[in-house]
Amino acid sequence: MSRTVLMLPGDGIGPEIVAEAEQVLKKVNEKFGLGLSFESGLVGGAAIDATDSPLPAETLESARKADAILLGAVGGPKWDSLPMAKRPEKGLLGLRSNLELFANLRPAILYPQLASASSLKPEVVSGLDIMIVRELTGGIYFGQPRGVRELESGERQGYNTYAYTESEIRRIGRVAFEAAQQRGKKLCSVDKANVLEVTVLWREIMNDLCREYPDVELSHMYVDNAAMQLVRAPKQFDVIVTGNMFGDILSDEAAMLTGSIGMLPSASLNSDKQGMYEPCHGSAPDIAGQGIANPLATILSAAMLLRYSLGEDAAAEAIEAAVSKVLDQGLRTADIMSDDGKRVSTREMGEAVLAAL
């Protein structure tokens, strides 16, 4: 019963950080006798350079067969002028939609050791622990029709479609209600139901679902207010559920409240619990190849992978404890460096986690 983990390093700092996470996975594989085997593949800009496609058929095939995927990051200025269909991001979006990874879980947690990294006052963020549940395979990211057309007047118009069906809303709603049940039992659904019809339906379905989860307290918030409340008093939230586009914006905003986006993992799951795991940060082309990127978000993504897709909680906890330990030791990559920290490279941070395991 060998289980396969597919490594997709991608672009920018992706290869550097995935290399460290791979060492960590291999170590717990041995230590806990998990019976994992590892494969790797090309996606994003790296795949474009090698095969002219951001998501080669071979990668998609391996991804379908894998039990879980660990992704670095995709994109960079090198590929920015390519037409939409050939951009690195299409590799990521293609994986999400082909594997139906509709449930994106993005925790925003403030590590006590890194509290001073936040741009917010300590009393506003200390102890912050929010989970954002973002719908990932629908909404305006995938809505049809889309494109640029010429109007009768002769000028061009760009257009996209923001659409959700009842069943798409219901399945992400369930994931969010269940997450809330396992946490603080508070769920805030974010929409723009005072303006957008699609989110009126969203709100209606969330209200429907609520009856099945009587132990969860459901509230609704408009997206503009949510963007404000995250800045004003983020600790009012437990679980937030929202659509693809609003989730993209709010999860990044929430992540940045911690001041250490280099620490935050994410999971994208389908209904078979097959999942793709990746750091919340991007490919950071400006620091790629310098060996200074923070590998911890990717290492913590590997921990999420073990927990959510493979059910290996003990191994996941071991990794998380090891990360906490290296932070306690004062080890810091450049992005989380503070006055009393000990600055280390990507590789050194990875080695320290291995040693702590």
Add this chain to the structure above:
Amino acid sequence: MSRTVLMLPGDGIGPEIVAEAEQVLKKVNEKFGLGLSFESGLVGGAAIDATDSPLPAETLESARKADAILLGAVGGPKWDSLPMAKRPEKGLLGLRSNLELFANLRPAILYPQLASASSLKPEVVSGLDIMIVRELTGGIYFGQPRGVRELESGERQGYNTYAYTESEIRRIGRVAFEAAQQRGKKLCSVDKANVLEVTVLWREIMNDLCREYPDVELSHMYVDNAAMQLVRAPKQFDVIVTGNMFGDILSDEAAMLTGSIGMLPSASLNSDKQGMYEPCHGSAPDIAGQGIANPLATILSAAMLLRYSLGEDAAAEAIEAAVSKVLDQGLRTADIMSDDGKRVSTREMGEAVLAAL
């Protein structure tokens, strides 16, 4: 040559705060001999209650004739279960679109006297002065088709359309480039050009326009990154230009960085410089009728009205100076109260501004 200002108090705290701003406008009208005459009308929930329509024909007629409009706020739980077309918000949206008020200017300024109100660290926000230019009559707010339809499968789908034409993008772009010319000469255009075709066109037109404004430095940022950067280092921005939906979210986030959204005015202009002016905050139904709301955002909106639509800079500056003076005096409504502040009511704050004039 009498010029008319239409007062639209609206809902919630709207009537209380507009009453104070009206006193202030009347005082400068006299003092500076501006020759203004004042009218008032119904909009939003107040109009629904009286006429069954959120934007009665009479109000629209007065609005068209007015040189400028001062609006309080619309909406509240009382009208939340009405169908979309009959909601208070439709009054506001109807005014914006009927008068073609496409350019929404939302400054996010940190008043030095209120620096401690921010949830961000002082060094991150001190001296903050950003201008967000939001497109207000296009994008997904007004895009067709929209609604909820039944699919062949029998389930319902909600849908909205996010669309912009070249000319819509160009006219808001010009407003933003001109605003940047009069400020720090830096313009950041926010889009999601790695995913949404409509914003690929947006970016292309902004790049085109840039050639006509060689003194302005144009940059582009994805909306998720912008939401992060506003939290991380908001002072990196001078002017931000973006579409209607992203502008709604980012301008509220930016406003909240100051911690005193009760202080922030906004202007919505058409190409004849006719404008509607309103505070950035909402109708705050929870504190309506208690006489404790902060009238300063509305009073500062009146100053913007004098400057942008009536060209009365001296009168505008007098109001702004008076507001600064009452803050120096330590007067504070509940929302901006601090340990050493002197707490005042809505009315007392209004009177203090009048006295300072």
